Amino acid sequence: MWPAATAVVGIRSCARAPALRVVPALTRSIWLATSHPRPAPIHIASRLALSPSNGSTLPLARAFSNSIIRLDKTEPVKAAQSISSTAKDAIPTTSSEDKEATNTKEAATATTGSLASRLSARIRSLLQSQLAKSAPKSKDGASPAPTNFPDLKRLFSLAMPQKRNILIALALLLVSSSITLTVPFAIGRLIDFFTSGQNALFGLGFGTVAALMLLIFAIGAGAKAGSNILLELSGVRVIQGIRNQAYRSALRQDVELADKGAGDVVSRLSVDTNIVGESLTSDIGDGLRAGATVLFAGTAMFMISSKLTLLMMAVVPPAAIGAVFYGRYLRDLTHKTQDAVGQMTRLAEERLSPPAFRTLTAFNTQRQELRRFDGKIGSIVDLQTKEAYASGFFYAGTGFVGNCAILTLLTYGGHLVSRGEISVGDLTSLLMYTAYLGGGMVSLTSFFASLMKGLGAGARVFELIDRESNVALGKGETLSVSTTPARLPVRFEDVHFTYPSRPQQPILRGVTLDIEPGQSYALVGGSGAGKSSVHSLLLRFYDPVKGRILLAGQDLASYRPESVRKHLAFVPQEPILFDGTLEENIKYGTESATREEVEQAARMAGCESFIAEMPRGLDTVIGSRQLSGGQRQRIAIARALVRKPSILLLDEATSALDSASELMVNKAIEQIISEGKITVWIVAHRLSTIKSANNIQVLEKGKIVEQGTFEQLDRPGSRFRSLMAAQLEANAEPAEAEVDAQGESGKERTTALDKLHRLSALIPPSTPEEREKLKRELSVMLRLVRGVLPADQPESKGEGIVDARPLSTHDNAWSVTLDTLEPEKEESKIEETQKEGTAVLDRETLLAKVDGSRKYHEYFVVDRT
Numbered sequence: 001m002w003p004a005a006t007a008v009v010g011i012r013s014c015a016r017a018p019a020l021r022v023v024p025a026l027t028r029s030i031w032l033a034t035s036h037p038r039p040a041p042i043h044i045a046s047r048l049a050l051s052p053s054n055g056s057t058l059p060l061a062r063a064f065s066n067s068i069i070r071l072d073k074t075e076p077v078k079a080a081q082s083i084s085s086t087a088k089d090a091i092p093t094t095s096s097e098d099k100e101a102t103n104t105k106e107a108a109t110a111t112t113g114s115l116a117s118r119l120s121a122r123i124r125s126l127l128q129s130q131l132a133k134s135a136p137k138s139k140d141g142a143s144p145a146p147t148n149f150p151d152l153k154r155l156f157s158l159a160m161p162q163k164r165n166i167l168i169a170l171a172l173l174l175v176s177s178s179i180t181l182t183v184p185f186a187i188g189r190l191i192d193f194f195t196s197g198q199n200a201l202f203g204l205g206f207g208t209v210a211a212l213m214l215l216i217f218a219i220g221a222g223a224k225a226g227s228n229i230l231l232e233l234s235g236v237r238v239i240q241g242i243r244n245q246a247y248r249s250a251l252r253q254d255v256e257l258a259d260k261g262a263g264d265v266v267s268r269l270s271v272d273t274n275i276v277g278e279s280l281t282s283d284i285g286d287g288l289r290a291g292a293t294v295l296f297a298g299t300a301m302f303m304i305s306s307k308l309t310l311l312m313m314a315v316v317p318p319a320a321i322g323a324v325f326y327g328r329y330l331r332d333l334t335h336k337t338q339d340a341v342g343q344m345t346r347l348a349e350e351r352l353s354p355p356a357f358r359t360l361t362a363f364n365t366q367r368q369e370l371r372r373f374d375g376k377i378g379s380i381v382d383l384q385t386k387e388a389y390a391s392g393f394f395y396a397g398t399g400f401v402g403n404c405a406i407l408t409l410l411t412y413g414g415h416l417v418s419r420g421e422i423s424v425g426d427l428t429s430l431l432m433y434t435a436y437l438g439g440g441m442v443s444l445t446s447f448f449a450s451l452m453k454g455l456g457a458g459a460r461v462f463e464l465i466d467r468e469s470n471v472a473l474g475k476g477e478t479l480s481v482s483t484t485p486a487r488l489p490v491r492f493e494d495v496h497f498t499y500p501s502r503p504q505q506p507i508l509r510g511v512t513l514d515i516e517p518g519q520s521y522a523l524v525g526g527s528g529a530g531k532s533s534v535h536s537l538l539l540r541f542y543d544p545v546k547g548r549i550l551l552a553g554q555d556l557a558s559y560r561p562e563s564v565r566k567h568l569a570f571v572p573q574e575p576i577l578f579d580g581t582l583e584e585n586i587k588y589g590t591e592s593a594t595r596e597e598v599e600q601a602a603r604m605a606g607c608e609s610f611i612a613e614m615p616r617g618l619d620t621v622i623g624s625r626q627l628s629g630g631q632r633q634r635i636a637i638a639r640a641l642v643r644k645p646s647i648l649l650l651d652e653a654t655s656a657l658d659s660a661s662e663l664m665v666n667k668a669i670e671q672i673i674s675e676g677k678i679t680v681w682i683v684a685h686r687l688s689t690i691k692s693a694n695n696i697q698v699l700e701k702g703k704i705v706e707q708g709t710f711e712q713l714d715r716p717g718s719r720f721r722s723l724m725a726a727q728l729e730a731n732a733e734p735a736e737a738e739v740d741a742q743g744e745s746g747k748e749r750t751t752a753l754d755k756l757h758r759l760s761a762l763i764p765p766s767t768p769e770e771r772e773k774l775k776r777e778l779s780v781m782l783r784l785v786r787g788v789l790p791a792d793q794p795e796s797k798g799e800g801i802v803d804a805r806p807l808s809t810h811d812n813a814w815s816v817t818l819d820t821l822e823p824e825k826e827e828s829k830i831e832e833t834q835k836e837g838t839a840v841l842d843r844e845t846l847l848a849k850v851d852g853s854r855k856y857h858e859y860f861v862v863d864r865t
């Protein structure tokens, strides 16, 4: 408010003519119109303001300004040195003027030299501590990672695609600003015209002048509209360009980025890009307008009264130094604030994701979550509080400096008017130009501050854009294949692996294995053994830290990742569906698939029945969580099948399926396996799934400890058997009450059948009590098997009922046949079978007892060594 307030005092002190009464109000309204609510790069002002006045100050201003520009670059300490050396250069000039003539030049140099070096050290330490504080902490919180702020050139390069529009907008802006800036001059002349009683103004009649001015103002308004529209539109396009660039970069990253959570990336894409785009377009417009205002107003003032102008300009350098430090502080603060916003977004996004939201609702952890979120907001508020204090003090300071300047103008200006050195009109123009200058400088500070904010946010955007992926897309040789599906042997050779986020935790410690084309493999191991990690390495989500993976005899890392992934299909543990139709979801990644191919894949994956129940079949739109877990898995399997891959990777792909669906999917997989065209590599816990593979690999403690066929591995003392036994024990815990409660309803039957699957490979108990328990269970199962067979079941192989393979090849094993479990014979038969060694029940025999008309060709076996 300084120009308006002090204008009153100034005008009163030199009031001569009635027309002057209008000046304070006029000054105030013009100042309000030109001032900006936000701060300004006084360094530019200082350069401009100082330039015409004093030859010796021009280099200083330039050097200072250059130092400030260097501050924006990535070398803050060098910039600090530069600033201090600029200050050092400045001190001899000013101090030598003030010194007594008796002072020797050496003494002055020594004094100023030590002052300058102290100043230099102080600035350097300030900047270093600021940088250290603002730099994001590393994961362990120990050592801060240095922040690389982009230089202005890099920042401006983002606006290059809109260069033409921006330049036109800026040219229009200069036209409109120039017109606005002639107003104080015209008013000064008008005041002199009215107070002097002349007949002509600029040699023209008043009416003509007024009409001309109206025309000029209209042109100014048009130019302003044009520049505003063009800048806004350029801003939108620039933001669009930055977002595209950043998103493209995000999509090309390796999965490590996603492991950290998407929230931070999302906030970079949304908030940071916005800040950068704004600072490159509308803020640049504001800045240029303000710069032109300051330049024009300063020059005009200088022409009206150089003495007065120079006197006023003395206040600029301290304000400029303040602006530099404020700007820099703001830039670091913005970077930190944006980081904090990123963390908050990450938390909110994670917690509001459908599965997380269900969990927090079910566990009543809303308060706890709110506290956690509050903590995140708290750190943002802390940073914003610092910003509030910084801007409060800064603006108070610049306001104070401005008031001092206007006071000087009015006091000394009034004096000059009273001495007749300048006219009242001149003083009025000066006063108005001061208001313009003040407003312009405030706007410049605002522009400077937003540019600094842009740099802070830009650093985060560039971090994303520049992030190098370890597994770079588009780099490497194209994997060329002669057949479809391609026959691609895989070999892991002494592969060691740790996740980048946990380099101290080895996951694989020398895995060596072979995958032959057209074969099927099951990778088994305890939870957390690293099975999924093995698949991740083949998919090149990560690269091994040691050893190598060979694909078709060549290092996997030498291929273009996309060309390898084209031949792989992957069904993850937790399949992801996207918003869209079922067909779109199945075709995801295989856009060329026809409707028939989609339908066939859906059929093979066992999706047919539930798709048929959907209102629009394959065209039904689904959200990411609008299907059951088992349905999602089946869609994901269909998605993999429609791809017709060379290698099909299934990671617990049937874990969420019930037995009937699992059986259906397993049959589809078995069919694929039997065709021998596609290599199938399964990660599984369930025996029924594992057994469908020709080869089994057992992963333990980061190594493959056993591999072979099921028959080879299912032997006493094998790691595989103990692994299976441990899992089965954990799963098969039948209780009498539960068994009784099962009845024969479809759902319960399915549950019991699931248990039956597991029991088909159970190691029978050795103690009489446990054997008792097993007998009870098997007898219930027998009842269930009878119950589950529909009366109209055609003569068949028992499809869709029970999945169990012949295990008759097992040496030294024994089995309890279900027919031994007919109530009256149970006890004796078990004993008997134990003595006999291996005996197998074929279902045909079993079911012949149940219903002589049916034939079944599969077996239930209870295996025991």
Ligand SMILES: Nc1ncnc2c1ncn2[C@@H]1O[C@H](COP(=O)(O)OP(=O)(O)OP(=O)(O)O)[C@@H](O)[C@H]1O
Pocket (backbone or CB within 6 Å): 259, 499, 501, 502, 507, 525, 526, 527, 528, 529, 530, 531, 532, 533, 534
């Ligand atoms: N993105 C990751 N970053 C860091 N560590 C990870 C990551 N993913 C998995 N791990 C760790 O790597 C180890 C192996 O995990 P992996 O998922 O490969 O095991 P798994 O054998 O597939 O387990 P499960 O059978 O339970 O799915 C685990 O200890 C796990 O904590």
